[in-house]
Amino acid sequence: MTEQTSAARARRLSAIAGQTVVLRPATAAHVPIFLEILEHPEIEKWWGGYDLERVRRELLGPHSYAIELAGETTGLIIYREELDPDHRYAAIDLALHPDHQNQGLGCDAMRAMARFLFRHRDHHRVVIDPAVDNARAIRSCERAGFRRVGVMRAYERSADGGWHDxxxxxxxxxDLPGA
Known part of the structure; x- marks a missing residue:
């Protein structure tokens, strides 16, 4: 399948259905909800530094989706792509409001996005990179089927300005069930 054909198919999809959640393309209407989620103390420690302009700049666009449960936005999920044919893969990241954690919604959102990336964006591999200290996120990723590859030292800037693994x-x- 050509890149143009794949991209055209991806644009035609308006929503991505999971078992429980629906991923909808992010719009300007999602910006205040995304900001509220990212400013929550339990999320901000992992996603620190977002303000209204940064949300608009980085979390709107063709690779950004709202995670919805019964029509309510409960989180956000984004993907990035490496399109070099010899190293082609996608990377995802997500934030789920703490009121909706521990219900399997993050796992469902990751699986739904991975299926989309495999079927409609022609990737064979998806990566995710939670902070080493974020045990809840790591457990959710493992439930979704992700496997540990290794630790990236001093990988990402923390909300306090330091670096964490x-x-x-x-x-x-x-590896994805039902893929």
Whole structure:
């Protein structure tokens, strides 16, 4: 499949259905909700530094989606792509409001996005990189099928301005249930 054909198919999809959640393309209407989620103390420690302009600049666009449960926005999920044919893969990141954690919604959102990236964007591998200290996120990624690859030292700037380690995790298409 050509890149143009794949991109055209991806644009036609208006929503991505999971088992429980629906991923909808992010719009300007999602900006205040995304900001509220990212400013929550339990999320801000991992996603620190977002203000209204940064949310608009970085979390709107064709690779950004709202995570919805029964029509309510409960989080956000984004993806980035490496399109070099010899190193092609996608990376995802998500934030789920603490009121909706521990219900399997993050796992469902990751699986839904991974299926989309495998089927409609022609990737064979998806990566995610939670902070080494974010045990809840790591457990959710593992439930979604991601495997630990290794620790990336001093990988990401913390909200306090220091650096913290990230855990590189990956999911191959054949590892995803129902892929």
């Amino acid at each position: 990230g855990l590189l995790m990956d999911l191959l298409q054949e």
